[in-house]
Structure formats: C-alpha cells, structure tokens
Amino acid sequence: MNANHTLRALRESIDLSMEEVAEEAKVSFRTVLRAEQGYPLNPGSRRRLSKFYGKPSEELGLVPQRQRKRSVTSQQGQVDVTAGNAGYLDWVAQEQYYFDLATQILEMAAWEYQWSSDVVQSKIDELRDTLKKRNAGDISRRQLIMLGVGGILLVSNPSVLVPEEILPFVQQNIATCWKMSNGGRDELTHARQMVSSYMPTLTQLATQPSPHQKTAASQAAACYGLRSLLDYHLENLVVAEEDAKQFLHYSKLSEDPEWIVRAYVRYALIAYYRGQPEQALAASREANRYKKHVSPAVRFSLYKEQATYEAQIGLKDEANATLHLAYENLLQATHGQSRAYVDTNLYEWALWKGTTHYHLGEYKEAKNMLESVDPLNPDSLLPERVRTGLLNNLVFAELRTKERDLNRCLMLWERSSEGAKKLQSELRLAEVRRAHDRLALFFPHEPGVAALKEQII
Numbered sequence: 001m002n003a004n005h006t007l008r009a010l011r012e013s014i015d016l017s018m019e020e021v022a023e024e025a026k027v028s029f030r031t032v033l034r035a036e037q038g039y040p041l042n043p044g045s046r047r048r049l050s051k052f053y054g055k056p057s058e059e060l061g062l063v064p065q066r067q068r069k070r071s072v073t074s075q076q077g078q079v080d081v082t083a084g085n086a087g088y089l090d091w092v093a094q095e096q097y098y099f100d101l102a103t104q105i106l107e108m109a110a111w112e113y114q115w116s117s118d119v120v121q122s123k124i125d126e127l128r129d130t131l132k133k134r135n136a137g138d139i140s141r142r143q144l145i146m147l148g149v150g151g152i153l154l155v156s157n158p159s160v161l162v163p164e165e166i167l168p169f170v171q172q173n174i175a176t177c178w179k180m181s182n183g184g185r186d187e188l189t190h191a192r193q194m195v196s197s198y199m200p201t202l203t204q205l206a207t208q209p210s211p212h213q214k215t216a217a218s219q220a221a222a223c224y225g226l227r228s229l230l231d232y233h234l235e236n237l238v239v240a241e242e243d244a245k246q247f248l249h250y251s252k253l254s255e256d257p258e259w260i261v262r263a264y265v266r267y268a269l270i271a272y273y274r275g276q277p278e279q280a281l282a283a284s285r286e287a288n289r290y291k292k293h294v295s296p297a298v299r300f301s302l303y304k305e306q307a308t309y310e311a312q313i314g315l316k317d318e319a320n321a322t323l324h325l326a327y328e329n330l331l332q333a334t335h336g337q338s339r340a341y342v343d344t345n346l347y348e349w350a351l352w353k354g355t356t357h358y359h360l361g362e363y364k365e366a367k368n369m370l371e372s373v374d375p376l377n378p379d380s381l382l383p384e385r386v387r388t389g390l391l392n393n394l395v396f397a398e399l400r401t402k403e404r405d406l407n408r409c410l411m412l413w414e415r416s417s418e419g420a421k422k423l424q425s426e427l428r429l430a431e432v433r434r435a436h437d438r439l440a441l442f443f444p445h446e447p448g449v450a451a452l453k454e455q456i457i
Contacts, residue, residue, distance in 0.1 A: 004035060004036050004061045004062075007061055010055075025049055032049075046062045163215075163216070166201065167216065170198050170202065174195065177191040177195050177226060181383070182384070183384060188230055188234055188423070191226065191230060195226050195227050196223075198223055199220065203250070206219075206220045206253055213253075214256075221254055221262075222259070224247040225247045232270065232426065233385055233423065233425035233428070234424075235426065237427070241267075241270050241274075244266045247262075248263035257294050258293075261294050261298050264286050264302075265284070265305060268280040272308070273427060280309040281310060284305070296329040299325070299329040303325045303326035303329060307323045307326060308356045311356045311360045319360060346373055347373050347383070351389055358396060363400035364401055367401060370393055375387050375391050376415060384419065385425060388419035388428045389428065389431070395416060406446060409442075410448055410452070413435055413452065416428075417452075420432045
C-alpha cells in the first residue's frame with residue numbers, strides 16, 4: 001500500500017496533528033491514520049475528510065484507483081464498463097465497499113488489541129476466501145462478508161468504532177440473520193452467534209447519549225428480539241424470557257412503538273409456551289395500548305397470537321373478533337411493511353388461526369386451516385421451525401376429530417418428530433413428546449404407538 005503523501009503534506013501545512021484532524025472532521029483517529037497510509041476508506045469517511053480539507057476526494061487521493069478508471073477489478077478479475085454490464089459493475093462495487101469496510105474493522109481491532117501483522121493478514125485472506133464462495137441460499141456473498149466479519153464487533157472497543165459506519169453495517173446483518181432463522185439447526189445457531197456478537201457494541205451505544213443512541217437501541221432491540229425467538233428453539237424458555245425482557249427494555253429506549261409492540265408480543269408468546277395463557281393475554285393487552293401507532297404488519301403479529309390466548313381461556317367471542325382483526329391487517333400488510341423481519345405470511349396465519357380453532361374446540365376447522373399451507377410438502381418454502389409447529393398441531397387436531405385415523409396420526413407424528421429432531425428444537429421436541437402422550441391416550445392398546453416412544457427418548 002502506497003502512502004498518501006498529498007494528504008499528509010496538506011495536514012502538516014495547516015499545522016494539525018492526526019488527532020486534531022480526526023476531532024475536527026468527526027472521524028476516528030484510525031481513519032486519519034489509514035487515509036495517510038493509503039488504505040481505502042468507506043464513502044462516509046471520504047466525504048467528511050473532503051469537507052474538512054475543502055477539496056474533492058480525487059484531489060486528496062482518497063478515491064481508489066479502481067473507481068477512477070472505466071474498468072473495475074473485482075475478486076474475480078477485471079470488468080470493462082459497458083452498457084451491458086453496468087449492473088454487474090454496481091454489484092462488484094457494492095461487494096468491494098463491504099470488503100473494504102470489513103477490512104477496516106479488522107484493522108481497527110488489530111490496532112486496539114495489538115494483533116500481529118500475520119494475524120491481520122490471515123483474517124483478511126479469510127475474508128477474500130469468503131468473497132469467492134458461491135451463494136448460500138438467499139444469502140449473497142456480500143452478506144457472507146458482513147457475517148464473516150461480524151464477530152469482530154464482539155471484541156472491538158466501541159470507542160474506536162465510528163457509529164455512522166458500523167450501524168448501517170449491523171442493520172443489514174440483522175435482516176440477514178432473520179432470513180437465516182427460517183432454515184435448519186446450523187442456520188439458527190449461526191444467526192444466534194451473529195446477533196450475540198453485535199450486542200456489546202449496540203448496548204453500549206444505546207445507553208450513551210449521542211445522535212446515534214435511538215438507532216443503536218432499535219438495533220439492540222432487534223437483536224434481542226431475534227435471539228429470544230432462537231432461544232426457545234436452541235436453549236429453553238427461561239433463557240428466552242430473559243432475552244424477551246431485554247427486548248422490551250431496548251425497545252422502550254428506542255421509543256419506537258413498533259418495537260415496543262413486538263417486544264410485548266414476544267413476551268406474551270413465551271408465556272403461552274410456558275402454559276400461562278392469562279399472562280400471555282395480559283402482555284398482549286399491554287401491546288394494544290400502542291396499536292394506533294404501528295403498521296398493519298405489526299398489528300397482525302399482535303392479533304394472530306392474541307386470539308389463541310383468548311380462545312385458550314374460553315373467551316370465544318373475543319377470540320373470533322381478534323381473528324377478524326388479524327385477517328384485516330394481514331390483507332393491509334401485503335401492500336408493504338415497515339420491518340423486513342416481521343412475519344406477515346400465510347404460514348403464520350395458518351398456524352395461529354388453526355391453533356385458535358383448536359382451543360375453541362373447532363377441531364375440523366383447525367385441521368383444515370393447518371393443512372392449507374401443505375406442511376407435508378418438503379419442497380414448500382415453509383420455515384423449518386414453522387413447518388414442525390404446523391405438523392405437531394396437526395397431530396393434536398387430527399386426534400380430536402371424529403373421523404381420526406390411526407395411520408394418518410402416526411404418519412403426521414413421525415414427520416413432526418423427524419423435523420423436530422433435525423431442527424434440534426427444544427420447543428418442538430417438547431411438543432412432539434406431548435403429542436405422543438395424546439396418541440397413547442387415544443390409542444392405548446396400539447403397539448405401533450408404544451413403539452414410537454423409542455424415537456423420542
């Protein structure tokens with residue numbers, strides 16, 4: 001890397017230290033040091049230094065050579081700029097931007113923790129290897145870069161990070177982690193590790209007065225919200241409840257009504273799973289205080305589950321009215337929603353409407369609703385954690401119908417058991433065990449039912 005002598009000479013001509021430039025330009029000291037060493041900066045840092053010195057980025061030597069030319073060199077080779085490949089060029093530039101940002105975070109951590117040059121180079125090489133990988137499902141290589149470097153935030157001192165550079169980086173990662181939560185055990189585990197790595201930085205930024213405090217609080221709420229969902233699959237309901245409390249705490253710090261409602265909804269859901277429908281309904285009613293200030297997507301997330309709690313404690317009229325509200329808001333939410341990680345889909349609707357019918361004693365309606373999204377189809381786009389929930393509830397509903405069929409009940413149970421074991425979800429495995437107990441109750445003398453117990457020990 002060639003040093004930027006132009007930038008250094010300009011700083012010395014106005015008799016300022018790098019620390020003074022950093023303070024005046026509102027960038028980190030490390031950014032000034034990197035700039036004078038000739039390292040690439042992200043666009044935000046380039047703009048601030050350009051404004052401070054009163055000169056264009058190109059004149060200061062801050063724009064990388066690859067951006068000045070009519071061609072660009074990616075990790076895969078050089079691409080000429082023509083009308084036919086302009087979109088590809090933009091894609092390469094985006095990848096390069098995130099690679100540069102990831103490298104900058106690595107080097108800031110190295111400077112703070114005195115890593116050797118060999119350690120830094122090995123981590124940068126690892127990032128390059130990640131860039132060369134093919135897509136993993138819906139996760140692009142650019143997102144893989146962001147995930148790959150996310151763990152650096154776990155050990156980085158927030159005081160050496162620039163919030164306006166880091167927060168957008170984390171925001172996109174959170175959305176990516178939410179997509180990963182629709183996958184299998186490995187995806188759930190990786191998503192939990194990633195959101196956990198952001199929490200030390202976000203919680204510190206969220207509790208310190210600054211222009212970025214509410215943004216950091218909002219992202220901290222998002223992380224705790226996602227982790228609380230993952231907890232009751234990967235850990236247990238006690239751990240999930242603790243994260244749900246933090247979810248509520250940071251949502252209130254963010255002063256964002258949508259996050260506050262979502263936090264109450266999550267807290268209610270955990271109470272429901274713990275067999276406490278009255279507490280679940282109380283939390284839902286707290287969320288209702290903010291319903292006028294949130295989007296249809298968030299109201300749908302509230303009503304679809306609240307109906308189940310009302311049904312479970314015998315409030316039939318209220319449950320049916322709440323189901324109607326949920327459906328109305330689902331229809332409105334299809335025209336746009338405010339959060340990429342708010343569930344507004346027919347899968348969630350089928351699961352919770354079916355569960356509500358079950359608790360109302362309407363078992364045939366419950367069965368039809370749960371089957372409506374075809375959870376037995378392995379090629380459907382159902383999230384694994386939702387698919388297994390649908391299958392477990394189908395077993396309960398099938399057993400309660402007048403025309404219950406033993407072979408179908410056994411088939412449904414085996415499919416739900418396979419899914420729960422593959423997902424290794426503590427919550428779904430507990431449901432599978434309860435479903436087996438119901439099978440044994442309805443078919444007490446069937447050897448096939450007794451034989452199934454060995455599969456879940």
